[in-house]
Amino acid sequence: MRLKLVTATSLLALCLVTTAQSAEINQDGANAVKDTLTKLLPKDLAKSGLITVNPAGARYEIIYDLAKLLGKADPAKFAINGLTPFSMFATPLDSGLWNIEGDNSLNVSGHMKGPDQKPADFTYSIASLAYNGVFDPAISYLRSGTFAAKDIKVSSKSETEEVHASFASMEQKLTSTDSAGGNGRIDFAGTGSMSGFVEQVSGLQMPPVEFRADSLDFAAEVKGLPAKQIRDMIFFVLDHVDEKELSPENSDKIKGILKDAFPLLASFSETIGVNNLTVSTDVGKGGAKAFGYNVAMDGPSDAMRFGFGMTAQEISVDTPLVPASYSAFMPASFDLQVAVPNLDFAGFGDAFMAMDFNDKAAQKSGEEMAKKLFRDGRLAVEFPKISAKSDVYDIDMTGKIEGRVDTEKDYSMEATILARDLDKTIAAVRELAKTDPDLNQVSFGIMMVKGFAKTDPDGRSRWDISISRDGSIAVNGQVVKAADQP
Template sequence: MRLKLVTATSLLALCLVTTAQGVEINQDGANAVKDNLTKLLPEDLAKSGLLTVNPAGTRYEIIYDLAKLLAKADPATFAINGLTPFSMFATPLDSGLWNIEGDNKLNVSGHFKGPDQKPTDFSYSIASLVYTGVFDPAISYLRSGTFTAKDIKVASKSDTEEVHASFAGMDQKLTSTDSAGGNGRIDFAGGGSMSTFVEQVSGLQMPPVEIRADSIDFDAKVNGLPAKQIREIVLFILDHLEEKELSPENSDKIKGMLKQAFPILASFSETIGVNNLTVSSQMGNGGVKAFGYNLVMDGPSDAMRFGFGIDAQDISLDSPAMPASYSPFVPTNFDLQLAIPNLDFATFGDALMAMDFNAKPPEQSGDEMAKKLFRDGRLTIEFPKVSAKSDVYDVDMTGKIEGRVDTQKDYSMEATILARDLDKTIAAVQELAKTDPDLNQVSFGMMMVKGFAKTDADGRSRWDISISRDGAVAVNGQVVKEADQETVQPQ
């Protein structure tokens, strides 16, 4: 939802390409703006009254009547009530950009039938949606903007499930700057927060569940985006959407556009943080004081790195389904970070440009393209950090796995595992084994593993584990499994 306000507002102004400099606000100008806004729409929709533009002092008022989109919908399959026209205002600036602003609200309800033909009722309301921004016709997108929404509510109800969700409010901000190097690319940054999230779910096959969060914070950055080229590609695709296949000239043209746009970005990052998340149901209650998610892509186009991570702090779980003796083993903190380095988007892009866009791709093309993206078909997955902590254990791991995209057998692994207070963990398992004898084997196995450990200066037990491509396994330099021997077939 965090990007929908920006995206929706930009799409509404997608074709506002009239040069703003020196524009006189009059009906002729309003007609020109309308023509630009509707030129990519089907003719019947463009003439339906979906969009109206009127001069309003020093700016234009653009009115959207989205109910016109549903004029031909079968009311037995889909119907919506309360969808009233809403407007935004566009003011031309001497710089050629446009100021846009709006203050609207939404309160709709209706019903639809899904693929199974079962009816679902829904409602969607926003008490207030206020936004301002600066729109750049050259890229058909916002250069900057602020967005504020209050009292957002969504609900749906079918024969089998009922869902209610709400936010007290949402604030979002978008900024942009020209990328370094003067190459015409743009760096975008956005962030914001949603407050007081509540979701309630119930159904015939499940007891009621309530999910709450005090706030959800988010930030995203994309650098080196070829915004102008992306705009031209989108317009080209829309212009040729009805064609069964492209002519040789148009095929070469779209390839040229794509080649000019590559690499699509220089870097991308996104983080989401959920604060004081709780889940309540008849089966028990749980919560996390802070839950985080992160995604990043960066590096040169022939060696980009993809990273992903999640972390949780102060995890709690109270459920009658879990015996009290097991509760100390539930992690209170968890962190997982992984990365895939050396993604070769440059070679991948060259291979894409060499393809015939009209021909059916051969069955093996997917494997071949994967070998372009993963150089020579080799895949590496790094684990910069994996950690889990509870009242009875504290474990950290780092490592990497190397293999190939075309087989699951040819792989190797290097990993380091660190455990604090291992004796405490073993004692906890032994105590639990008094009521669950099956855990005696786990306890015995842990004591064997302890025998391979080294002790670091901080007192933690350490295992450096190496698994070679030939199947050999070593722990702290000690071979625990010899290399696999290939079976020689008789001649």
């Protein structure tokens, strides 16, 4: 996910930093583009024919022969067949930007040996990968683009595991605008969808498992990205990757780039939704009508909030591993939202700037940076929503836990639990206890908990729970455990 297709395509043109100074397309211009594309490659690779650029009417054709990358590979450890050259077309625009487009296919197979020296065979195929976008040399990235792929298949087979996966189609769109404030930063947004997903996994230590989904939709947005500084960082690393130690001048240079880049973003969000997900095994199957995932980060740089969540609707489970008498207790839906507030990335950045990149004790500097990220070493975890619902229960919870990053003892918690139709839950547990007597204690425990509950106007039972740092516990204002002794 995460716009991998967008990123992979734009990286092919990462070094395309020349500007479109003339509408005339000729061999000299093609040579200049090639020199730009190969200038950061090792000399032997730059001369290998990995990249070829030719005039093609009103544009340049850039041909990538990735088989050249395997020139020094040991065929016994890695070999690939069917890797044919593919091309993209680059058209210089009067604005100084470039229009990038292409339509290629992929059908390769091969074998490899991992670190454990165990062999594995693999195949990859894409019937069509078409894209069209506008590339900005100032940031070495795409300003916009559309991407479409069809009939994507991946498989791998080793002595212990076999995997087959496929998508019928995939579409993505990338857009960008200059960030508010005119500070040279850029807001990027991407959306996309995939259809007809199937994955089959089997192995010596596991039974066959099959995953299916009708479609997968995703959206991502990042605001305030210092794209130019990120490009400069990448080029700096490539230029100095072979140096064991940075000179004082280069150390100051990279720190200057990093200082200009902080904060690395103003906000970030991503959502993924899976429709009609099913999981099938030899012992049954399950799934959900809808499954969702979300992550977000926003707020001022000295008090950013990181949030994460998962949701599922119309969950189904059909397996003899879950007895029919317990099926009513399986959640039909759930919602989990977690957040970590008040992250001090500004202080983290200041500590990073003070770090000596050549210092052998860099690990200690990293620990100091981590302490800066959490103000005074204090950590808070919020639970804006935790809910689960089935035929016999309906529970919601919100809360917050506060503690320290250097100890597990100094913590406090505030939480509110709401339950609808609690008598229905107790009756269901009692009925189940007729065949499983151990559940009688569970029923008794729920009745005790009910005794502490308040009733909200909508009829739900409420528990406001407070755990203090001194160890005392109160429920709805009633102390149920005194403070710990010193």
